[in-house]
Amino acid sequence: MKDSPSVEDRDLEPKSSEGKAKIAAFLCKWCSYAGADLAGGSRRKYPANVRIIRTPCSARINPLFVWKCLEEGLDGVLVSGCHPGECHYTEGNYHTRRTFAVFRKLLEYIGIESERFHMSWVSAAEGDKWAEVVKEVVKTVESAGPNKYFSKSEEAHG
């Protein structure tokens, strides 16, 4: 039984290339993930900062996944789904839109720079848009600097 991570399972080698923002991107598999595939198919170049996590629908993306990324120290998060009305599951992305409309306000309010959270609609046909979105997101996230919310040095005591 391996429920909580144990000593031997730890993989602690440093993973981020110094000085570069690391961004997690949650993509629905029908539109945005396919759009990212298309960007590859058409050899569109974009920065290598984004790591994609594939989900069935953007509605699967719990805002707390986004929070976890920021809590763990990733520099930015992108959530991307189908355009409204084009959801494979008919209405999942409408829920995503509402959820994150609220959640981003909460993030900002507790003091997370708005530069760190992004959302986009990228369809399976929008490879170019995907590349553009990544470029813009990387630029914006990097403008906020590295995530130091919970790093030891930044911890404010007293």
Place this chain on the structure above:
Amino acid sequence: MVEQLRQKAKELLRNRKVELIIGYQRSNNNIFTTPCFIETEDEVSRLVWDKHCIYNLSSYLKEIKKGVGIVAKGCDVKSIVALIQENQIDRDQVKIIGVECQGQVDEKGQSLEKCQSCQVHIPGIYDVLIRSKTPLSKNEPEESAEEYSAVEELEAKSTPERWRFWQQQFEKCIRCYACRQICPLCYCSECITEKTVPQWIRPSPSLRGNTTWNVVRAFHLAGRCIDCGECERVCPVNIPLRKLNKKLQKEIMAMFNYMPGFDSKNKPPLTDFRLDDPEEFVR
């Protein structure tokens, strides 16, 4: 009003409409009140009603769901509405003894902040209504300009200032979960913070775990919190939780024109959508 209240309570018990009435009784210091649970007609004389009845007793409906009568102010009734809306209680099983409320004061005798922008002096739903001798003619629905001033004050600060502000607050958190336990809408039998596989929230009181806990708590109440303010009242380390709750209430009102606690037939806003919801933040 107290006589009226006791009379109605007696009737409910006598006619076997309820087996138990949750109300307020005088506390040991003879000024303030504590919650009380009345089962017999004789005990009814313990019931009191005045400006010291701050508790939102509907929190007890999380546990006592059937054959129960409850003394409820307008704000408390909003959480009862939400509990009905979210399938937690059956309207038929709860007799609401609504009380007209002209505001409550804390132990220091200060008027509660929430009372100053109250729009529900008279409860929205009830089975019996206890009116004051000089009844308010109606609820004043006009939006108080002051309502979100505390939120706006914080919004006006810079992002790092807000971060510092909240970190100083969250740092104090001892994870006693009084905010959760008192909240009528935190009715989950197992809270997400207790989940270990995977571990969503670090269980220990570190700045990081505390921040996550407070973010999650606030978000899980988004569009549901009826602003009874009990969480803030019970917090032993005075974290201004209403500032968080009100912020989300404000945003949801602005974006989705939804105010929780008024209609049990509505879908809560985060389980609903409109085709033209705002999306200016989406690329």
Place this chain on the structure above:
Amino acid sequence: MKRLVRKEELKKMLAELMENYDIIAPVNKEELIFFQPITKVEQILWDYPNSLKPVKEFFLPPREVLFQFNQGKVQPADLPPKKRLIWGVRPCDARSLLLLDKVFLNENKDIYYLEKRRNTALIGLSCNHPQESCFCTSFSSGPHSKDGLDLLMTDLGEETFLLESNSPRGEKLLKGRGKEVDKAGEEKREKIKEKAERKISRRLEPDEVLEKLISGFDNPYWEKACRQCISCGICRYLCPTCHCFDLADEDSERVRFWDGCSFPSFTKMTSGENPKFAKKERFKQWYYHKFSYFKQNHSVFLCVGCGRCLRNCPVKIDFSEVLEQLPARAQTPPREG
């Protein structure tokens, strides 16, 4: 050793001690009183109703890293190298540490606790203005008790304090300071003490409580008594003698943190089984632990009468009243009200 020390001198003494000790003292933070490390003498409160959190937090911290692990290597947590001195501890809290010692310093010593206890000097401050909720005198103790302290300070007024040592460490700290205590000083102190003790009107008879608890385990009384409780952790966490904890791994750290028997998840097991899921059981557990189980195991009651549970209960459950109203040997509950 007893000495009379002027407040000014005490302040000087503190400033001196700061060089060798981390000083922890009561401060006012946004209307709440906390013990916390201080860097300036001016921060200290010289008279205060007791702190929100008891000083147990410096021995059994709310969160404590026990060790770190990394790819098979285990690294024990660093223990603080500098000695600590807690200034202004109230006698009830000092006594609570003697009770906690019974748990953490029995034949299986808890090194984390032990190190901190060894490393920490405790300077008490007599309680001259007990609150309505206080009942320390119910436990063969009192507002001027020296139990568990290295040194006790009593404010005699007019910027003068009477200091009494209660341990070699205390004696060392006190040596050479202030002046002899004269008779007037002794008398004054005695008066203040009596006045403080008289002020404590709340009383519990722990032995009677124990008897009632033994006969009352299945009393339906508990069913009703617990109704008001909202199952939060305030009383447990703010209690100076509650010491339950949980363990978890947070990334590569094994941490120990406070837990309380009021939470529904307290006794939840991996299987999902939960013997104390019912509120009544959890509610009862606390009283039984303090007045029955602990007494049976350690011959002493696990309560110091600090009154924090009473003061801080969000629904105003009266700790001593709950015990008082427990019927003696009755099988059926009396009618309330």
Place this chain on the structure above:
Amino acid sequence: MARIGVFVCHCGTNIAATVDVKKVAQAAKSFPGVRFTTDYRYMCSDPGQDLVRRMTKEHSLTGIVVASCSPSLHEKTFRKCTKDAGLNPYFCEMANIREQCSWVHDDREEATSKAIDIVRLTAAKVRKNKPLQTAFIPVEKRVLIIGGGISGIQAAIDIAFAGFKTVIVEREPSIGGRMAMFDKTFPTLDCAACILTPKMVEVSQNDRIKLYTYSEVETVSGYVGNFEVKIRRKARLINEDKCNGCGTCWQRCPVRVPSEFDMNLGKRKAIYVPFPQAVPNVPVIDREHCVYLSKKKCGICKKACPFEAIDYEQEDEIIEEKFGTIIVATGFTMFDHSIYGEYGYGKYKNVTTGLHFERMLNSAGPTGGKVIRPSDGKEAQKVVFIQCVGSRDEARGVPYCSRLCCMYTAKQALLLKEHNPGAEAYVFYIDIRAAGKNYEEFVERVQDEYGVTYLRGRVSKIFERNGRLRVKGCDTLSGAQIEIDADLVVLATALIARPDAPGLAHMLHIPYDQNHLFTEAHPKLAPVETVTTGVFLTGACQSPKDVPDTVATASAASVKACGLLSHDKLPIEPQIARVNVDICSGCLACKDVCPFGAIEKEEIVDRITQEKRWVAKITPSLCNGCGACNTTCRPGAIDLDGFTEEQIFAEVDSLVAGKGDEK
């Protein structure tokens, strides 16, 4: 303990040119749980697949990561491979280092480092994968066709021929739809009725086809193979079993009202069949205009009916039926041109639309085939046709081309000339789109042989003067301002979605676009499928189509439907949501967000308190695995197989550098 194998593909040079595949394979060796790594030139080739199978067995692997192309390409391939090696196929995941790495980055070092991260992330996920089992559901071998126009009719005939039963639900009193209103069809000029009527008759006579006319689909629940449909049979106030369509009733009815079928150009009775060839040939009573129903006087039809078929008390009936698949053939409606001020806001009687004109051309129509001016009934001598009214007009109409207006306008101009060789016809157009077999030739013939004047340009204004319509426009080819005094203006209005299309879409859980046209599953490769398995599209409800295209999609949808019905059981995706009832608090927020109605309330006995309480229950066959319920579940009582919380957390964790920083 996990034993994961990582198989890094070169994809020739597609990956290897940008990503150092050896380094990736080497780096993966140190990932938690990884026991074997290798690289190979083409992992999807037979020897590549064989390598995966052999190594899986040899190293007793419990999880497979194939680092190559997108899962959309080869996930199936390698899951099968994994299955062949004796593992549950869902222990295999793809690390997409081609489309999302080697193809989009130039810098070899960066790309390699990213590829390593992608593999680490995928391996972290695989460690948390659980075996999933495919379940099977039985199939009800009947097809529901919503809409009885030409596409629904064609589909019903095709499916019946294949041996399956179908039910057509048609809202109007008769099947036939729009095509029944047409006079002749382009480009062959066959009479629409002549080719449609036999098909309508076939539908009415086929044992395998059941017809519910004057009926509407009320609700749809269930899922592929097992749709449960409630159909409202609106009360015709006629007993269909008794009526033989003799016509006595409508001949005797004293009430005359404008006929919808004739675009209000002619009259019908209050008891009526919409047109003589109606199927079924059973009348319906128009409640609004029937004198008996409004004033309790009259009752002539009832007295006249020799079969006592008239039943004023008849009530709507709800019937419930089960179907295996559903074909949506609900067609289109016409754009309302009255928003166009320049065309008189719909106020001028002599400004009509193509459908009006169609009825006028019809010899069985309200004017007996004579093209008249609706204002005074005089024969029209000068007719102006205007194309693209509402089409290709993003601001006021729809952005798309309605596709058939060019052709039917040409046809109508031609027929005008045939009916009245002395008449003059002018066509204002933007572009002529005549892409179809013999279409271009047809338009040329209309211009050359019939002398119809084509003017490229827009009409800027129409106004009435001296009983005629002054049409002002310009010919952009010559640059000349044109003014024509016309008797009649015919607008080729856009074909648009029916107003209740979104409602039906929600009922069927199928998406629609911003124009409310239903969306096909894939624009090229799945043009008649929808994302809801078992629901197919045909005809103009998907996009404007002419008759040949409509018939073609009807037959295509029929094949798809029959294909499904040829199975006794269907497999369902195992990546679906699951409820842990111990944690579920029964708030049913999940039920609110589930787009498929897969979640319902269930009463259980709590295993600790032994008390009854409500929880959410998921019907696996209805769940499509979108995960909306997971997100809305506050205590985390719902998880999604294949995309579990643990898996996603593991993926996030894998991205974090130097974990354990916090003190």
